[in-house]
Amino acid sequence: MTTSFFDTMPRIIGHRGARGLAPENTLVSFRKxxxxGTKSIEIDVTLTADGVPVIHHDMDVKRCTDGSGPILLKTFEEIRDLDAGSWFSDQYRGVRIPTLEETLDCLxxxxxxxxxxxxxCAGWQVPTAETVGQFLNTHLKDRFPILLSSFDIEALVTIGRITPHLPLGYLTEAIAPDWEKRLSEAGAASLHVQREFVTEAAVRDVQSAGYKFLVYTVNDEDEAxxxxxxxxxxxxxxxxxxxLPLI
Known part of the structure; x- marks a missing residue:
């Protein structure tokens, strides 16, 4: 079994690679x-119409490619034809949406x-989690620590059942009054909270209950x-x- 994610987790994690420095969720962003000096990154995985796990955040490809329409309605071949870099800068023209397999090799x-x-996508929680979980069981091969997270408890429960050796994180914006019940139901080891909703008391309460507390997306040095x-x-x-200089 690979080292647990939390045993090596740095206090600064890159968002979608280094989203502010290169086109998000691409191999060039991971390399950047x-x-x-980043030792860990957070990225997003979803499915194409033909069931290929790819790295992309939005349900629609419009914001970060030269295409449009739901990614779930496009085959991998159609996804592969999209330019996922020039929206960020001409320097990255021709960068493609990577597969999960390519990403694991890169990392x-x-x-x-x-x-x-x-x-x-809403309605595809279970098939997405099942496909990604089965893929990880076949391709991860204990090459590096990994934490699986989601806003969707059904997706977490499903992927947790398939990959019981990997820790889970529950994503939320605001912290619900029943946060401890939700974490328990999801089998999660960490709570990931949007920065505007974090208080010192909440950090203390969550950690006292035995969970890790992660915050997204923090870009201001003083706030960090x-x-x-x-x-x-x-x-x-x-x-x-x-x-990174803060630590």
Whole structure:
């Protein structure tokens, strides 16, 4: 069994690679994150129409490619034809949406750990989690630490059943009053909270209950320092180069 994600988790995690420095959720973004010293990244996985796990955040490809329409309605061949880099800069023209397999190979070469967020389309929670979980069981091969996370409890429960050896993180915006019940139902080991909704008391309560506390997406150095001083386990940022000097 590979080292647990939390045993090696740094306090600064790159968001979608290094989203502020290169086109998000692409191999060039992962390499840029490593280049500036990032030891772990958070990225998103979803499915194509023909069931290929690919790295992409939105349900529609319009924002980050030269195409449009739901990714779930496009075959992998159609996804592969899209330019996922020129929207960010002409320097990245021709960059493609990577597969999960390509990503695992890339991160193994870079030697960094992974927080993989499962991003199913509504209604596709179970098939997405099943496909990704089965893929990880076949292809991960204990090459580096990984944490699986999702906003969707059904997806977490499903993938947790398939990959019981991997830790789970529950994503939320605000912290619900029944947060401990939700974490227990999901089998999660960590709570990931949107930065605006984090309080020092919440950090203390969650950690006292035995869970890790991660915060997203933090790009301001002063805010990051305050959160780190409060003792959050990690902050997720678009600009790891800005926040890494804080630690």
């Amino acid at each position: 994150a490593a280049e500036v 193994a070469d870079l030697g960094i750990s992974l927080n993989l967020e499962v991003k199913p 320092k305050r959160l780190l001083d409060w003792g959050v386990d990690a902050v997720i940022t678009d600009y790891p180069d800005r926040l």
